Amino acid sequence: MRPIEALLEIARDEGVTRIFGNPGTTELPLMDALVEAPDLPYVLGLQEASVVAMADGYARASHRTSMVSLHVAAGVANGLIGMLNALRSRTPMVIVAGQQDRRHLLQDPMLSGDLVGLASAATKQAVEVRHAYDLPIALRRAFALAARPPAGPVLVSVPMDLLEEDTEVEVPARSPVTGPGAAEAGAAAALLARAERPVVIAGDGVGRAGAVADLVAVAERLGAAVHHQPMNDGIDFPTGHPLYAGMLAPRNAVIRETLAAYDAALIVGCHAFMPHHYTPGPAVPDGLAIVQVDEDPAEIGRNFAVRHGLTGDLAGTLRALAGHLDGRVPSARERAKRLGAGHARARHDVDAAARAAYGPSPLDPRAAAHAVAAGLPEGAIVVEEAITIGLRLRAVLRQDRPGSYVHTVGGGLGWGIGAAVGTRMAARGRPVVAVLGDGCAMFGVQGLWSAARYEVPVAFVVMNNGEYRTLKDTLDEGGGASAKHGRYIGMDLAPPALDWPSAARLFGVDAVRAGSADELRDAVAGAKDLSAPLLIEAPVTGHGEGS
Structure with a gap:
């Protein structure tokens, strides 16, 4: 099949149900092909930042990698803010950016630019396709990389004349990938079970992994207070649960003061603590025993030392941890009752002040x-x-x-x-x-x-x-x-x-x-x-x- 046909076929096979974009001349081959592809509706935005933001929201709500079409260097530049947000929020997204015609690219034609250079700092990866026969492989790699933990945006720059070529290209089959299994949690569970004042930090990886119920089970078996990570992007622990103690403030000094009340912490799916305003000193107080769980091995011990670092499927690892903790913390119920009462009073006071x-x-x-x-x-x-x-x-x-x-x-x-x-x-x-x-x-x-x-x-x-x-x-x-x-x-x-x-x-x-x-x-x-x-x-x- 022709390159443009391969692009659309791969999009369908990867679960794309609509393409978000704002077109220009370099996207005309795509726009023309979409006339005969009613199963891939085009969602038009008036500016690229809005386009990428729409794709971000769609990917998160649909739990699928979204697809974006941007126009040359200026369009990529306008979309960079959305790519940065998607990168930090770990939203899977493939951006196909139109590049100028290769036949005069050396002459620095209008609209051309270093799309890869522009996008590299705001994406997991940015590549430019130079040959039609490479396009299917580049797209398959982009979708695979965008979804692989830590998920994020991947940009593929495609010269407009490449899509117009009357060249036969082969489309490789999609490769199903099985993620890592649960990590061994026995030793970590023993440490947490011995804690007298345990705390849980729920990171956004929990919500992305669909592991909220599993984290609830762990927290209840521990009788532990639960905080959301600073400026959490989603619901990683039910905010109406009696054990929920609110979000950690995005300042190291405040985080350190909060965590000083505990002797052990379970930190799950959290990208460090990402402070906003600078305050001196670390986020973690001396002597706090930390168990960290994440799908991304690069997160373990990244900004603070841990006693046990568990890398694997979050939901499976938390289920294993809950299993090891079942019945091992006799004081959990009483701790939970005491914490719940305190949290209820605090919520009542906040609500009463707001109503007044x-x-x-x-x-x-x-x-x-x-x-x-x-x-x-x-x-x-x-x-x-x-x-x-x-x-x-x-x-x-x-x-x-x-x-x-x-x-x-x-x-x-x-x-x-x-x-x-x-x-x-x-x-x-x-x-x-x-x-x-x-x-x-x-x-x-x-x-x-x-x-x-x-x-x-x-x-x-x-x-x-x-x-x-x-x-x-x-x-x-x-x-x-x-x-x-x-x-x-x-x-x-x-x-x-x-x-x-x-x-x-x-x-x-x-x-x-x-x-x-x-x-x-x-x-x-x-x-x-x-x-x-x-x-x-x-x-x-x-x-x-x-x-």
């Missing part, structure tokens, strides 16, 4: 976060890209169903709108509520057009405080000139104020503005009945105006 802050707009951030959580329909998925409100939202969400919370630890802004569109396309039947900061949303606002074009019923909640509040908060903590004078350079988005209902309507999306916390809660609750996208603007108090 309810009132008219602009909303107190605590009330805004609580109203969203209170209004979520049954089975809803939250896609969150709201930096300051996002932290408050994490404190009041009670989500037990894996896949119900989606975030990116990559930190590349503009991801949330596109990710929510891709999530809803894959998770049909489940309401999707995107919680977005106004600053974050401005980086990816073009994604609203795709939501409208494909009638994707997402509720986009934009928390509008008219500023980059997290930057102001950080400067205040430092006590510098900005805090002293109450003046912040380059951190205000008003005046003029961002009019989000008008912005939504520009892209064909209906919009409402919440006049109170109760109105916000009710608008979010209506997400279950949406047949098209809706933007909900939630005016929130700015810096110094509320809690």
Whole structure:
């Protein structure tokens, strides 16, 4: 078959059900071929960052490698932020980027560039295909590498004339791969069983591996408090479980202080601790006995020494660990009861403070976060890209169903709108509520057009405080000139104020503005009945105006 036919055949065989992209001249052979490939619908985005974000959300919700088509050097450059997010969040993705025609590539034609060089730092691997007969092998390798732990994006640069060749190429069969089995967990279980104050750190690898129930079984047999890793990307432990103690803060000093209360830690599927703001010293206190479990052997002992490092299938290893622990920790039930009572009191206090802050707009951030959580329909998925409100939202969400919370630890802004569109396309039947900061949303606002074009019923909640509040908060903590004078350079988005209902309507999306916390809660609750996208603007108090 011809190269373009091979590309489409491999995509089908690898489980691709749609291609996300924004086309240019170098993609014309693909676009022409898709006319006769109705089983591979093309999802159009207006800008490449939104395109890659849609593919990210789709891959996570569908549990399949997604496929993206980008246009030459400029398109790859625009998509880099999405690739960085996918790399850090370990989202499997294959990006096919169109390169200029090889017959004049040496002349530095318009649009050409070093696509491999551009993408190398933001992908697991980037390659350029030079010969038609190499294309099928390169694509098979890309799909295999993208899905192999640690998963991530892989870019394949394909010159446009290569796809147009009338050359017969052979398509290699797909090679099923069996992953590693469970690690031997006996010695690790013995260490944890002896601990008097054990703690569990649930990393995002747990959720990706479908091992949440297995980790719950281990924690219950230990009677251990459970923390999510800093800025967790998903539900790796049920946040309504009595043993759940909240997310670790993304600072080494705070993590160290938290972990100092324990004598043994089980760290599962966690990419180190990925601190955000620098604080001196390590994340792990001296004397803490650590058992680390991961699918990626490179993670074991990467940033801290461990007593036992277990590499293997996460679900299988956790089941083995639970089996070894069964009945070996007599104090587990009493510990769990004590921890559960303390956690329940803390949650009650947080909820009570948030409810007390309810009132008219602009909303107190605590009330805004609580109203969203209170209004979520049954089975809803939250896609969150709201930096300051996002932290408050994490404190009041009670989500037990894996896949119900989606975030990116990559930190590349503009991801949330596109990710929510891709999530809803894959998770049909489940309401999707995107919680977005106004600053974050401005980086990816073009994604609203795709939501409208494909009638994707997402509720986009934009928390509008008219500023980059997290930057102001950080400067205040430092006590510098900005805090002293109450003046912040380059951190205000008003005046003029961002009019989000008008912005939504520009892209064909209906919009409402919440006049109170109760109105916000009710608008979010209506997400279950949406047949098209809706933007909900939630005016929130700015810096110094509320809690």
